[in-house]
Amino acid sequence: MWIFPVAALGLMPVQQALAKTVKVTMKAVEAELPVDNAGKVMRTAWTFDGTVPGKTVRVREGDTVDFTLTNPETNSMSHSMDFHIAEVDVLNEFASIAPGETKHFTFKARLPGVYMYHCGTMPMQQHIANGMYGVIIVDPKNARNFPKADREYVLVQQQYFPDTSNTVALLENSGWTGSLINGKMFNYDPVHDGDAKQVLEAKPGERVRIYFVNANINNPVALHPIAGLWDRVYVGGNPNNTLYGLATYNVAVSEGSTFDIVSPAGRSTNVAIVDHAMGAAMRGAITVLMNKPDADPKKGRGDRITLR
Known part of the structure; x- marks a missing residue:
């Protein structure tokens, strides 16, 4: 699944129309998932929205990401979000939330690239190893040196x-x-x-x-x-x-x-x-x-x- 940009409709200058806000919502889900193709080897996974990896987020260079993470009260652990493209405050936006809490923040996707996102709650290695990670793609504004892929x-x-x-x-x-x-x-x-x-x-x-x-x-x-x-x-x-x-x-x-x-x-x-x-x-x-x-x-x- 992709997360796509949304912007206000109507007449506006081209420059403004190109500046979009991408609303991204995720839920921390603790679930049993297989790690083999036969479905015989199961693990207790900590995930974003129930899949490993989490859903792929795709935006354009210069877009603003409006992000909300929910940690349901039925979960047993605190969780958080760390986007490797985000330039924010590690003690604020990336802070952990307990079960029953919600975290909201925004950031600008300033540089094109492909970046990891993951839970940063301590012990961080455990949260990542249990499956709390995914990908955010930031498409470049300038396609120079970036031929169209089939x-x-x-x-x-x-x-x-x-x-x-x-x-x-x-x-x-x-x-x-x-x-x-x-x-x-x-x-x-x-x-x-x-x-x-x-x-x-x-x-x-x-x-x-x-x-x-x-x-x-x-x-x-x-x-x-x-x-x-x-x-x-x-x-x-x-x-x-x-x-x-x-x-x-x-x-x-x-x-x-x-x-x-x-x-x-x-x-x-x-x-x-x-x-x-x-x-x-x-x-x-x-x-x-x-x-x-x-x-x-x-x-x-x-x-x-x-x-x-």
């Missing part, structure tokens, strides 16, 4: 710790057993997991744009497209920070970056997008991109850039 996908990687109650172990990077892509191990990889139901799809020759966020607790991600190359890497998701022609790019913890890949136009191909740290890849951090003439026309477009 398809777009959001991928978020996270270490899976079966026991998040040991918060010291989380800090010491001890006890993680899986790598989640959008909340599940091998989520889009039927090659290594026969229960995987989806893959990314595109037609041969299309420009596919990956909005990637590293939501690991501790580990960087060496993102590599097996049987392909990154045509462009936008560091931080910002077109002003464009790199060209890379095989692998390291994404730091909590960082977001945007990756373009263009498959050969004359044939059907498959690409495996992996964290080339093998301990992560073979624990779930592999995503299959199928390039074929009959690619699903809805995938990678509209509200299907985050495949659920």
Whole structure:
């Protein structure tokens, strides 16, 4: 699901019409969710709106985000929100709210890019490890160095710790057993997991744009497209920070970056997008991109850039 801009209707100068306010509301939801495609391995997840990752928020450079977080009184924990694009007061806007409370604040999305958002309530590592994170995309005003993509996908990687109650172990990077892509191990990889139901799809020759966020607790991600190359890497998701022609790019913890890949136009191909740290890849951090003439026309477009 996307969150879209809203603005007052009527006659107004063009400059004013382009300055929009995006209303975003989220609810902290504590729920049981699977981390495998078969639905056999469950965890008690702390989430935004009941999904891991939370819904993708998309705005335009210069927009104002009007945000409200509700923590229902039925929850057991305090929660909060930290948008990595927001320039606010960490002790005010990002403060925790107890069950039954609501937090409201606004901020301007000043720089284009792809950013993590997450719960910042202490112990922060526990709230993130339990699933309280997501992506906010800030589209650039200036499309220079940012060619139009034929398809777009959001991928978020996270270490899976079966026991998040040991918060010291989380800090010491001890006890993680899986790598989640959008909340599940091998989520889009039927090659290594026969229960995987989806893959990314595109037609041969299309420009596919990956909005990637590293939501690991501790580990960087060496993102590599097996049987392909990154045509462009936008560091931080910002077109002003464009790199060209890379095989692998390291994404730091909590960082977001945007990756373009263009498959050969004359044939059907498959690409495996992996964290080339093998301990992560073979624990779930592999995503299959199928390039074929009959690619699903809805995938990678509209509200299907985050495949659920």
